[in-house]
Amino acid sequence: MTPSQPIDPHALDRHHVQGLAHHFDDMDQQHEAATLGMWAFLATEVLFFGGALAGYAVYRSRYGDAFAAASHHLYLWIGVINTAVLLTSSFMMALAVNAAKHGNRKKVVTFLILTILLGLAFLCIKGIEYYLDYREHLVPGSIFEANWHEMFPHIDGAHPGSMMFLRQVQLFLMFYYILTGIHAVHMIVGISVMIVLTVKAARGRYTAEYNSPIDMAGLYWHFVDVVWIFLLPLLYMVQH
Amino acid sequence: MSSQHVISAKLYTVIYILLMVLLVVTVGGDLMFESAMFRTSFALGIAVIKALLVVLFFMHVRYSSRLTWVFAGAAFVWLFILFALTFNDYFTRGTAPERLFEAPVGGIVVRQTPVNPEHEPSSVMQRH
Numbered sequence: 001m002t003p004s005q006p007i008d009p010h011a012l013d014r015h016h017v018q019g020l021a022h023h024f025d026d027m028d029q030q031h032e033a034a035t036l037g038m039w040a041f042l043a044t045e046v047l048f049f050g051g052a053l054a055g056y057a058v059y060r061s062r063y064g065d066a067f068a069a070a071s072h073h074l075y076l077w078i079g080v081i082n083t084a085v086l087l088t089s090s091f092m093m094a095l096a097v098n099a100a101k102h103g104n105r106k107k108v109v110t111f112l113i114l115t116i117l118l119g120l121a122f123l124c125i126k127g128i129e130y131y132l133d134y135r136e137h138l139v140p141g142s143i144f145e146a147n148w149h150e151m152f153p154h155i156d157g158a159h160p161g162s163m164m165f166l167r168q169v170q171l172f173l174m175f176y177y178i179l180t181g182i183h184a185v186h187m188i189v190g191i192s193v194m195i196v197l198t199v200k201a202a203r204g205r206y207t208a209e210y211n212s213p214i215d216m217a218g219l220y221w222h223f224v225d226v227v228w229i230f231l232l233p234l235l236y237m238v239q240h
Numbered sequence: 241m242s243s244q245h246v247i248s249a250k251l252y253t254v255i256y257i258l259l260m261v262l263l264v265v266t267v268g269g270d271l272m273f274e275s276a277m278f279r280t281s282f283a284l285g286i287a288v289i290k291a292l293l294v295v296l297f298f299m300h301v302r303y304s305s306r307l308t309w310v311f312a313g314a315a316f317v318w319l320f321i322l323f324a325l326t327f328n329d330y331f332t333r334g335t336a337p338e339r340l341f342e343a344p345v346g347g348i349v350v351r352q353t354p355v356n357p358e359h360e361p362s363s364v365m366q367r368h
Contacts, residue, residue, distance in 0.1 A: 031244055035304060036311050043315035050319045054326045061330070063341065068276075080267050084260065091256040094247075094298045101246040167341050222298045226291045233266065233283035239276035 019210025027209050034212045038219045045186075049227055052182070056175045056234065059168075064238075066168030071238035073138055073151055074176065078129045079236040082122055083228060089118035090225040097218045103208030105201060112198040112214075115221065119191045126184055140170035140177075176235050183231060186224045193217050245303035255297045262290050 017027065024030035060067045096111035133139070137147035148155070148166055155162045197217055200206065206214060269282045296302040301312050 039311035046315040094252045229290045239279045
């Protein structure tokens with residue numbers, strides 16, 4: 001190379017590979033950094049849901065009767081069907097990650113689309129369930145206050161103990177809507193991320209060497225699945 | 241191909257089938273067992289097994305570096321601290337009843353109508 005020739009920056013970069021950021025030595029180091037970053041984020045997510053679950057646990061330990069009575073009004077079978085849908089969605093995501101590691105673009109796109117569709121199915125079923133709950137007046141506040149006689153005909157509303165019982169039932173419903181609600185928000189975020197990934201995967205952005213984004217989206221999606229695995233027994237199977 | 245561990249589609253399928261079987265077992269246990277205490281522990285125990293299967297295999301922590309184990313484990317260590325300290329407080333402090341959800345201790349005045357609705361503390365049920 002004579003000094004007068006312009007320098008090609010790519011020729012200087014010994015590790016120039018598609019998808020490898022310049023501050024990493026190699027793909028493995030980059031993947032490890034991405035994995036640790038994702039797990040650090042998931043740790044904050046564990047504690048985010050953990051705070052709500054700790055509050056739930058405290059109140060359930062005190063108001064077990066009311067929580068069990070309220071839980072029996074939810075649709076267990078819808079919760080179980082949705083669990084099956086979500087587990088299947090996670091399975092599809094796992095297969096998408098597997099296809100990505102083998103550099104099979106067509107399979108990646110197919111499995112990502114299946115994951116998205118099953119995620120949307122979960123949200124639709126959840127929406128129908130919310131509607132059915134609403135129709136049965138299982139909504140804390142004025143709707144519940146005006147209609148609790150239908151759900152708890154044996155309760156004497158004039159008695160202060162019964163009044164407290166009805167408030168505790170509404171407290172359970174608050175936990176039900178908040179926990180399933182923030183879970184649903186996480187589903188929407190996950191689906192949005194995967195739509196972007198599907199487009200990028202279809203354009204051939206990911207290879208057998210570079211596929212960390214799909215792997216990381218997978219970690220997030222499986223985490224959302226884990227949250228639901230706990231919500232099913234905690235919300236739909238309350239015993240006392 | 242990088243040196244990252246690739247879990248086979250076959251192993252993923254086995255884990256998926258296990259998860260579905262455990263889901264059926266959870267529902268079966270909920271309908272079958274008599275003791276409420278046992279049913280709750282049973283359902284939560286199965287949930288822990290399912291979560292472990294997802295974390296170890298779907299999230300491939302089992303095949304990840306030691307540092308990843310530390311990061312993933314830290315999440316649950318902090319969760320344990322959150323629960324342990326919260327319950328330590330609630331179970332030992334003997335807190336006063338909460339005004340909104342519990343009737344006051346030591347005698348409840350039962351009356352059909354509030355004496356003076358203007359001065360009643362605002363509450364959800366009394367508006368009814």
